[in-house]
Amino acid sequence: MPGLATTEANTSASASSEVSFDICETYASFLKNEELSAPLAAILALSKLIETSDGIIPKTIAGTMLELVKALNNGAEALKLSTSNPISLNAGCELFIAFVTLLPHDSASFSDLKLELVRQGQKYAAEALTYRDKIANLALGFIKDDSVILTHSYSRVVMKTLLRAHERKRISVYVTEARPRGLGLRTYEELTAAGIPCTVVLDSAASYVMDKVDFVLVGSEAVVESGGLINAVGSNQIAIIAQAANIPFYALAERQYDLPTHTSNTLSFPLSPAGNVASPPTTGAIKSAHEKASNCDNIRQMTSEQIACNPGVDYTRPDLITLVFSDVGSLTPEGVSQYVVGMFAG
Structure with a gap:
């Protein structure tokens, strides 16, 4: 019967809409836009969750502010569990x-309030x-003509700054390889394509090149x-070396600040089935130092399992940071601390 067919179609459409929203998939779709950083993609994904919280999706029904905040916290937790490095997302x-x-707010109804929250997000x-x-x-004023700069890994805001400086001044750049992901190579490729003299150095060579640079410039995943500063692993050791060499260490932050986040994904040793620290795998006969140094084919590579035991980010203490440049100005680490605490205090 036509009426039954219509009812079945509506039921099918309703069932389909109930599973149509997945916050992790939504977050991933926003991240496909390379202009969007992880925190911005997270904000847009949570905004979308609010937009779809009027009963279409049973798990995200929110009729009160308490229910809405609970839904947002659940969504945030799902996002954090979906990535190995949740710090900037968090x-x-x-x-x-x-x-x-x-x-x-002075919204006439809770539905109006949710629409306003979506709009604001x-x-x-x-x-x-x-x-x-x-x-x-802002950072351009601190970059002099003929500056030699050391940067680490890949950062959108650092790239924007270096390209802007190249338009007006002569600069050259050392960039670390940034193992294990090797994102420094992406920085090298983009800077070289723009005509900026750029040299890739090993992470372990940061101390070697430090006396050749005028300052260090890095991005940040969170402050x-x-x-x-939370940033790509290796930032902390570069900051320590820079301080020892009396070289300024500047950080660029896109106003994505975070309260301290604790994570268990730190440098660790894998356990054997018995619960003891596993013995290193044997690699065959030990070759002479001369043979290893003279034959490039014998360069060792870390396995994916070994890489997985290493952290993706590290923490740089405020006393190692010269200045933090953000959209609210150039701040000392103490100024950043006051700003962040004030922001989360409302």
């Missing part, structure tokens, strides 16, 4: 959830995309309330 989640709970993301230009222009 920065966006924490910031947006704090904003949701503190936003003053999208507005923030759009504004944040302009921060790189602001930061690049914690102490004023310290």
Whole structure:
């Protein structure tokens, strides 16, 4: 019967819509836009969760602020569990959830409030995309003609700054390889394509080249309330070397700040089935140092299992950082600490 057919179609469409939203898939789709950083993608994904929380998806029904915040926290937790390095993602989640709970409003209904939250989340993301230009222009004043710069790994805001500096000044860049992902090679390729003299150096050669540079310039995945920096692993040792050599260490932050995050994904030793530290795998006969040094074919490579035991990020103490450039200005680590604490205090 026609009526039954219509009812079945509606039921099928309803069932389909109930499973149509997946916050992890939504987050991944936003990340396909290379202009969007992980925190911004997280904010947009959580905004989408609010947009779909009117009963279409049973797990995200939110009729009160308490239910909405719970849904956002659940969504944030799902996002964090979906990635091996949730720190920068968590920065966006924490910031947006704090904003949701503190936003003053005079909305006529809860539905209107949710629409406003979605609008504000999208507005923030759009504004944040302009921060790189602001930061690049701010940092430009600290880059002199003929500057030699050391950078680490790959950062969108650092790239924006270096390309902006290249338009007006003569610069040259050393970039670390940034193992294990080798993102420094991407930096090298893009800088070289833009005509900037660039040299890739081993992570272990940071000390060797430090006396050749005028300053270090790195990005940040998050800035914690102490004023310290979370960034690609290796940043901390570069900062230590820079301080010892009396070289300025500058960090660029796109206003994605985070409270201290604890993670168990740190450098560790794999356990044997018995629960003891596993013995290193045997590699065959030991070759002479001369043979290993003279034959490039004998260069060892870490296995994926060995790489997995290493952290993707590390923490740089505030006393090692000279200045942090953000969209709110150039700040000392102490100034960053005051700003972050004040922001999360409302």
